[in-house]
Amino acid sequence: MQTYDLEANGLRGLNSALQEQNGGTNKTAWEIVNAKGSHAIAVGLNSPIEVTVKGSTGYYCAGMNQQATVKVEGSVGPGVAENMMSGTVIVEGDASQYAGATGHGGLLVIKGNASSRCGISMKGIDIVVHGNIGHMCAFMGQSGNLVVLGDAGDALGDSCYEARFFVRGSVKSLGADCIEKEMRPEHIEILKDLLARAGADAKPEEFKRYGSARQLYNFDVDNAQAY
Amino acid sequence: MCGIVGLFLKDKSLEPKLGDMLTDMLITMTDRGPDSAGIAIYGSEADGRTKLTVQSDAPEEAFDGLDGALAEALSTDVSIRVIDTHAVLDVPAGKAEEARSALAELRPGMRVMSAGDAIEIYKEVGLPEKVAERFDVRGMGGTHGIGHTRMATESAVTTEGAHPFSTGSDQCLVHNGSLSNHNSLRRKLRRDGVRIESQNDTEVGAAYLTWKMQNGATLGEALEGTLEDLDGFFNFVVGTKDGFGVVRDPIACKPAVMAETDQYVAFGSEYRALVNLPGIEDAKVWEPEPATVYFWNH
Numbered sequence: 001m002q003t004y005d006l007e008a009n010g011l012r013g014l015n016s017a018l019q020e021q022n023g024g025t026n027k028t029a030w031e032i033v034n035a036k037g038s039h040a041i042a043v044g045l046n047s048p049i050e051v052t053v054k055g056s057t058g059y060y061c062a063g064m065n066q067q068a069t070v071k072v073e074g075s076v077g078p079g080v081a082e083n084m085m086s087g088t089v090i091v092e093g094d095a096s097q098y099a100g101a102t103g104h105g106g107l108l109v110i111k112g113n114a115s116s117r118c119g120i121s122m123k124g125i126d127i128v129v130h131g132n133i134g135h136m137c138a139f140m141g142q143s144g145n146l147v148v149l150g151d152a153g154d155a156l157g158d159s160c161y162e163a164r165f166f167v168r169g170s171v172k173s174l175g176a177d178c179i180e181k182e183m184r185p186e187h188i189e190i191l192k193d194l195l196a197r198a199g200a201d202a203k204p205e206e207f208k209r210y211g212s213a214r215q216l217y218n219f220d221v222d223n224a225q226a227y
Numbered sequence: 228m229c230g231i232v233g234l235f236l237k238d239k240s241l242e243p244k245l246g247d248m249l250t251d252m253l254i255t256m257t258d259r260g261p262d263s264a265g266i267a268i269y270g271s272e273a274d275g276r277t278k279l280t281v282q283s284d285a286p287e288e289a290f291d292g293l294d295g296a297l298a299e300a301l302s303t304d305v306s307i308r309v310i311d312t313h314a315v316l317d318v319p320a321g322k323a324e325e326a327r328s329a330l331a332e333l334r335p336g337m338r339v340m341s342a343g344d345a346i347e348i349y350k351e352v353g354l355p356e357k358v359a360e361r362f363d364v365r366g367m368g369g370t371h372g373i374g375h376t377r378m379a380t381e382s383a384v385t386t387e388g389a390h391p392f393s394t395g396s397d398q399c400l401v402h403n404g405s406l407s408n409h410n411s412l413r414r415k416l417r418r419d420g421v422r423i424e425s426q427n428d429t430e431v432g433a434a435y436l437t438w439k440m441q442n443g444a445t446l447g448e449a450l451e452g453t454l455e456d457l458d459g460f461f462n463f464v465v466g467t468k469d470g471f472g473v474v475r476d477p478i479a480c481k482p483a484v485m486a487e488t489d490q491y492v493a494f495g496s497e498y499r500a501l502v503n504l505p506g507i508e509d510a511k512v513w514e515p516e517p518a519t520v521y522f523w524n525h
Contacts, residue, residue: 036498036499036501036502037497037498038499039500056498056512057498058497058498058499059497075512076500077482077497077498078482094513094514096482096484097479097480115479115514116480116517133481134516134517135479135517137479
């Protein structure tokens with residue numbers, strides 16, 4: 001276990017040390033102490049290492065992650081796991097706005113609540129929120145899955161494409177062109193797997209599925225020449 | 228971008244340390260707003276007295292003999308405490324408006340930052356650390372206080388454009404965001420006799436709250452009104468003589484974190500600003516909901 005004191009040794013040193021661990025490193029477990037809400041902790045990682053952050057973080061924790069597992073023992077500021085490509089990010093507390101924004105892959109687990117714009121423009125990431133989510137989540141979501149064990153705020157899935165949303169609680173309102181859809185056996189399977197991987201104690205049958213009605217202007221072939 | 232910090236104390240034993248704690252919080256928010264900084268502090272009150280905090284770009288000339296001149300104009304006793312470019316004038320309660328008019332005659336270039344029984348406002352252009360040092364904010368005690376680090380968008384980098392803004396007795400407001408209907412609202416409020424001194428959008432927000440409360444609204448109701456009547460982005464933190472309130476616009480794109488323990492309620496634009504508060508590890512920490520009014524009273 002490598003322990004890094006962020007307050008004493010600084011952010012640049014941390015991120016360059018973590019980014020150097022690609023290939024056959026034997027320093028596979030890292031612990032970051034004195035995070036104290038700092039920004040951009042453990043960003044741009046590209047190796048299957050495990051990083052644990054003791055305490056809460058600021059903006060953009062674990063951004064652009066590939067392969068690594070980043071666990072935050074606290075809450076995170078805006079933009080956690082933004083543009084994640086692969087790997088796993090686990091937040092023990094709450095997440096501020098746009099968690100997992102534009103993520104292409106990997107799994108983001110938030111054990112508390114996520115606020116507004118969670119999964120905005122998601123492009124393949126899987127996000128599991130154990131609590132509630134705020135307004136405008138998964139706006140323009142293109143692919144991937146957003147699973148919410150609690151309630152969703154206003155305008156869920158506004159102008160979405162092919163991303164799937166599974167919500168166990170209530171949805172305050174659906175965004176433009178987002179509708180409730182039939183839960184078919186293949187969706188139950190997807191959900192079962194995600195809930196298990198996210199350590200979530202919930203039954204897939206308790207959820208409702210939402211997604212695109214594909215009625216917006218951009219889905220009409222007659223408008224194809226406009227692009 | 229701007230940075231906001233606020234601290235409302237429940238535990239009296241922390242009161243002597245209010246300025247010290249707020250200064251640390253303010254300095255942490257320097258990179259959100261390095262161009263100017265300000266602080267409103269609700270400190271000691273004396274029965275039957277009102278404080279006016281004034282500011283001058285030429286403090287030596289402006290404050291020289293000011294207490295005597297004002298005492299003569301008001302035919303009463305006045306005391307003065309000079310702190311760098313600011314001075315706190317102590318006048319009998321009920322004389323604040325008269326004093327304000329007299330000051331406009333006596334020292335036309337001087338600005339009144341705040342008036343009230345408890346409030347004092349200090350703000351200047353410069354890094355938060357330097358501003359706090361100039362006024363020795365660390366040495367100030369009080370029941371609650373609000374600080375702001377500014378990155379200017381809607382008006383120039385001047386003392387006048389720095390936050391907090393005070394438009395009513397013992398009231399103040401700081402803002403992170405930008406209002407888009409401030410010109411029309413400023414005209415409307417001025418027609419109704421509300422005093423607005425600058426071209427700054429935030430001052431209009433402050434004046435709006437003052438106007439609502441003058442017309443009978445509570446602080447909570449006035450804050451509710453902002454959600455209907457103000458257009459734009461805002462996180463507001465407001466102070467009154469014994470209260471402290473927070474509201475965010477419905478879009479809520481400006482960051483905000485709050486913490487509460489048995490000892491205090493704290494606000495920060497980021498969690499970083501709160502990390503050194505006593506007992507923060509066990510505090511209730513949350514992001515205030517959009518379009519939701521929070522306030523606390525002593």
